[in-house]
Amino acid sequence: MNTVMKTYILLIIALITFPIVSQANKPIDSTTVISKTFTIVLDAGHGGTDPGKKVGSVNEKDIALKVVQKVGTMLEKNPEINVVYTRTTDVFLELHERASIANKAKADLFVSVHCNAAANKSAKGNETWVLGLHRSDDNLEVVQRENSVILLEDNYEEKYAGFDPNDPSSFAASLLTQEDFLDNSIEIAANVQIKLEASLKRKNRGVKQAGFAVLRLSYMPSVLIETGFITNKEERNFLKSNAGQDKVANSIFKAILQYQKNRDINNFDVEPVDIEEGNSSQVITAQDNKSGLTYKVQIAASSNAIAVKSYNFKKLPEISREKSGTVYRYFSGKLNTVEAAIALKNKAVKAGYDGAFIVVIENGVTRRL
Ligand SMILES: [Zn+2]
Structure with missing residues (x-):
């Protein structure tokens, strides 16, 4: 998919969340009332x-339709999940639809x-896109150009509620950072990439962020999955085969299921750090700390920006993230005693982070203990 197509498709995602006048004031059909979670x-x-x-x-x-139908069939077996399709046949859909x-x-x-x-x-290879927040003029030009596809639709003025595709400020005015929303999109995107890489043994091109802003009224995490290159003979043959589509669909299914299951523990309480018996050390807050040292446990490093949620890190407490170069380092805890840090490190190792180690932060500088 070339850049123009890519931006066009990302626009579709962006528009999912665009306020549309023709339906904003319309009651939701009874058929769309959903009891599933x-x-x-x-x-x-x-x-x-x-x-x-x-x-x-x-x-x-x-290929897209076949893969989507396979993913949907698998998801529908889960009673907690309600699956909705934008299309189940070979039809053209306008963005607003x-x-x-x-x-x-x-x-x-x-x-x-x-x-x-x-x-x-x-x-x-495979890559998964999320909507990003970029405000550079370059990106606005792309946005403006790609938004102009709306002009090809009938009655676009009614459909897109005062949105003028020829006016970049019309789009820029609706920009707003929604960090939580983006985190969720990145989380599902990372899931997809990990599952695809594991199953297909193909090049992982990573999670990518497009030069599109999350729109002001957006309320759902969105991703666009590039299942492989149709221009690459090997990948094309794979993608058009039933077995290939099964594999891709199964990976996407697993990624979605993992994301959905994580929602159940979204609000879990941070567990207190276990202090070994006989150890009288207490975990104290940063404000009480007289030494000025803070200890954290580094649990992972990744090129992906994973949401700093405990559920992404085996329920370890107080997840934080630091970027050094192109790598994100992930930490658990924010402690003021070595003893508490050791206890947390042991907990992290027990949880599966074999390589976990303690870092100490002094005057804003993080170093390994
Ligand atoms: Zn496409």
Whole structure:
């Protein structure tokens, strides 16, 4: 998928959350009232007159639909999950229609499935996109250009409620940081990448952030999955095969399931650090600390920005993140005694972080103890 297509598709995700006048004041259909706890919208990219990327007889829209249907079939077996599709047949959907489906469903998660393409036929691997927050003029130009596809739709003025695709400020005005929302998108994106890499043994191109802002009224985490390069012969043959689609779908299914299960423990209480018996040390707060030293336990390092939630780190307490170069380092705890740090380190090792170690922070400088 080239840059123009990519931005176009990311716009679709962005628009899912765009306030649409024609439905904003309309009551939700009774058929969309959902008793299940988790609603996911599965979006098969492209469709109908829009084939997406096409190589020979292989269409991106067909692969996307097959994969989405396989993912949906697996998810539907889980009684807690309500699956909603933007399309289940080979039809063209306007941007506002995809938005309308997701908004009506009050979805907890939006997952769009696509295939990548590049002029370089050897380009390969998987990547997952989240909406990012970039305010540079360059990105606004792209946003403006790509938003102009709306002009091709009838009655766009009514549909998009005063949104002028020719006016960058119209878009810029609706920018707002929504850190929690982005964290969730990154979390599901990271899940997908990990599962795809493990299952397909293909190049992990990572979680990527597009130059699109999260829109002001956005309320659901959204990702766009590039399941492989349709322009790469090997990946194309894999993606058009039933077995290949099964594998991709199974990975996406597992990633979504993991994300959904994590929602159940989203609000878990931070457990107190276990102090070994006979040890009289107490965990004290930073304000009480006279030494000026803070101890943390480094538990992981990753090129991915994973949400600093305990559920992402085996329920360890007080997760924090630091970026050094291109690597994110993840810590647990914020302690003022070595004893408490040792106890927490032991807990981290027990939880599966074999390489966990203590760091000490003095005057803003973090070093290994
Ligand atoms: Zn696409």
